[in-house]
Amino acid sequence: MPAGQRPGGRSARVRAAVLTAARGLLADGYAELTVERIAQAAGVNKTSVYRRWTDLEGVLGDLLSEYASEVVPIPDTGDLGTDLEELALLVRRGMTGEPGELITALATSAPRNPRAAQVVRGFLAERFRLAEAVVDHAIARGELPQGTDARAAIEVLGAPLFLRLLVVDEPIDEEFARRTAAATTAALRAGVFEPR
Structure with a gap:
């Protein structure tokens, strides 16, 4: 740690206050979310927010990175179908909570904001990489x-869930997640993802 820098300190307090404020305001919807509103709710100057995060997507990306750093319990029951079903239900739970709201907010701005697109891609790439272990264990x-092809199989598992989250805005219920897992399991067992 550089001399004079304390663990925690003002920087950590500002970060915590800004992320807590962003989390609270995001519950009211992304459309009304601004750096200015976050700064006001956090009790900090907006220039502090801009200096640390550059823009709104930087704040939301930092918030999303907190989820990316959480340990994901990858299922390993000894059965491919059960593991994929548990994985689909795990993804569903994440999508119906705050991570899903953040991904939706960032994905909405991604076409006009390269930083938002980069944050979403990085988050999803890491989650897909972790989830590939389910297929690797079955192998x-x-x-x-x-x-x-573990990556392709996990993409097929996740695609219908992300379609509902980001495109058609329909509920991702447990039965839908289970059907998606069953379809992916059937495709894997049928050899769809085997090398040609």
């Missing part, structure tokens, strides 16, 4: 052949 157990 190691001999349930699936070597060379099965």
Whole structure:
């Protein structure tokens, strides 16, 4: 740690206050969210927010990175179908809470904001990478052949859930998540993701 820099300190307090304020204001919807409103709710000067995060997407990206740093319990029950179902339900829970709201907010601004697009891509890439372990475990157990494309299978599992979250704005209920997992399991067992 550089000399004179304290663990915590004012910088940590400002960060905590800004992220707490952003979280609270995001509950009212992304459309009305601004750096100025966040700064006011956090009790800090807006220049402090701009200096640290540059823009609104920077604040939301930092908030999303807090979720990315959380440990994700990757299912490993010994059965591919059960693992994929548990994974789909885990993703569903995340999408119906604050991470889903953040992803939606950032994805909405991504076409005109490269930073927002970068944050969303980074978050999803890490989540997909972690989730690939479900398929990798099935390969190691001999349930699936070597060379099965874990990334493609996880993308197929997640795509319908993200379609509902980001495009058609329909509920992601548990039954939908289970059906998505069952379809992905059937495709994996049918060899759809095996090397050609």
